Every structure is written in structure tokens, then in C-alpha cells.
Amino acid sequence: MSDLRQRFFIENSPIRGEIVHLEEALQTVLAKREYMPAVQSLLGEMLSATALLASTLKIQGRISLQIQANGTFKWAMAECNHLGEVRALADYEEDPRFAEGTDSSTVLAALTNPILFINIEPEHGERYQGIVPLDQPTLAGCLIQYYDLSAQIPTHIVLATNSQRSGGLLIQLLPRNDEEEQRLVDEDLWPRLTMLTETLKPEELTDLSADEILYRLYNEEEVRLPDVEELKFGCTCSRERCANALIQIGVTAVHESLEVQNPIQMDCQCCNTRYEFTAEEALALFGEHLS
Numbered sequence: 001m002s003d004l005r006q007r008f009f010i011e012n013s014p015i016r017g018e019i020v021h022l023e024e025a026l027q028t029v030l031a032k033r034e035y036m037p038a039v040q041s042l043l044g045e046m047l048s049a050t051a052l053l054a055s056t057l058k059i060q061g062r063i064s065l066q067i068q069a070n071g072t073f074k075w076a077m078a079e080c081n082h083l084g085e086v087r088a089l090a091d092y093e094e095d096p097r098f099a100e101g102t103d104s105s106t107v108l109a110a111l112t113n114p115i116l117f118i119n120i121e122p123e124h125g126e127r128y129q130g131i132v133p134l135d136q137p138t139l140a141g142c143l144i145q146y147y148d149l150s151a152q153i154p155t156h157i158v159l160a161t162n163s164q165r166s167g168g169l170l171i172q173l174l175p176r177n178d179e180e181e182q183r184l185v186d187e188d189l190w191p192r193l194t195m196l197t198e199t200l201k202p203e204e205l206t207d208l209s210a211d212e213i214l215y216r217l218y219n220e221e222e223v224r225l226p227d228v229e230e231l232k233f234g235c236t237c238s239r240e241r242c243a244n245a246l247i248q249i250g251v252t253a254v255h256e257s258l259e260v261q262n263p264i265q266m267d268c269q270c271c272n273t274r275y276e277f278t279a280e281e282a283l284a285l286f287g288e289h290l291s
């Protein structure tokens, strides 16, 4: 399995974590459009990050990271749902600064007035949107800071990507409930594991297996591994979501579109699926009929 998520638990401690590797899904994303190297690196890291964050949620639904900016880089998004399906997309203008860059820092440094949103969309229930300050050099740094300040769950994240694969590792110190639990904890464990995690080189994160990474970092601890989960490319586009988009733009705009293009064609930019709406179908969304 090339695309996977391995959770792990440090025994007798409130520390959990996970490792993700994405290869086929990354290749699928990069095959849809021609991205410059620095943008590839950013998308690889965003994919790994959403796959890590999705696992920290106990909901059915999806989590996405979304960067918006002015300047040559317009936006990027990556998403992962509870089934382990990931997708990502970016839009930018050619910029010589993006010709090189092995991690997210190249694009992040080039952004003008950027905002990073973290969106949580449960299938049932309320959506959540958080804003992650982009004032650290790398995506991992920004997310660590976000968890410390906003979520108040000490979290450490490392991300790395190359032209083949992207990898990510997250460890989290879970809240402890009662005093007895507090006393049992080795207070030194979290700083020690965070420091060890920082020693992982980018090429180790992308190229070593999850088992090898865990051994390399935490061989002094007892690590428990649940079953590995599969990750894959998957698009959440649907005819229903396209119909909703048409309803959103309104009946006047739909009439105008039909004058230019009939049937209306809507292409998903993530997976290239085309959805078509004949005039009859499009107007039926508004309860109108062709006369």
C-alpha cells in the first residue's frame, strides 16, 4: 500500500500520533495540471497535513486547508474526508520564484496578503472555520502554532515532500482528566518526544516506512500500533453540488449562461469530471419550465 495512515500510541502516556504517506494520490493530483516545483511542494505538504488533521476529528465529513492570497499566487486547497479520500488544487500565475522550492516555505514567502483557512464540514451538524496565521516560514510551523494557541492541544507536526511522495507525522499531547492521571505522567516525555521528532530529516519522512520512522524516533518507548488505514485520491464533486452552485448564482445568471452555452458544462478542476445541464434541467432547479 503506497498511500496510508498509521496511527500510534505511546503506551502509558497521553501521547498519540500518526504518520501518513501519499504517493499515488499525490501523483494523481500533480497529473491534473502542470505545477511549478515550489507549488508541487506546497500541495504535497497540504495533502499530508489534511490527511493528518482528518484523523484527529471524530466526525463523518471532511476537513480542508485553503490558502487565499493576492499577487501571483491566487489560492490552494487540500481536503481529506473520513474515508481517507484526499484531493488538492492550486491556482497561480507563472512566477520565477516558484521554479525551485523543496518545501512550503518558498510559496509561503511569496504570498501577498495571504489567509489560511481550516474548514471542518461534518456531514451532519455545523461547519467550523478557523483562521491560521501564516506568520511562520513553513506550513507545519503555522499549524503547530494554531494548535497551541487556538485548539490548546500541544501538537507537533512535520511535513516533507519530494517529486514522488509526501509524508507527514503528527504527535499530540491529549488532555488529561484527573489528578491521578496527571501524577502518572512523565512530565519530561512530551518535550523529549517533540525534540526527537524534530531530528527527522525530510528524506527520512518521505522515504522510510512508518515502522522505520517510529523505530528511528521512539525506540526507547513502547509504541502500540492499530491497523493501518488506506488513503486514496477521491473527489467529492457531484451533480448535486453542481446543481447547488447553479442555484447559488441565481436564475438570471443561469439564463445568461444558457445563451452562451447550452447545455451548461461544468468541469470539476480536481478530477476533470464534466457535468452537463440542459436548459430544461437547469431551469427546473428554479421551478421554471421551457415554454
Ligand SMILES: [Zn+2]
Binding pocket: 235, 236, 237, 268, 269, 270, 271, 272, 273
Ligand atoms: Zn471532481
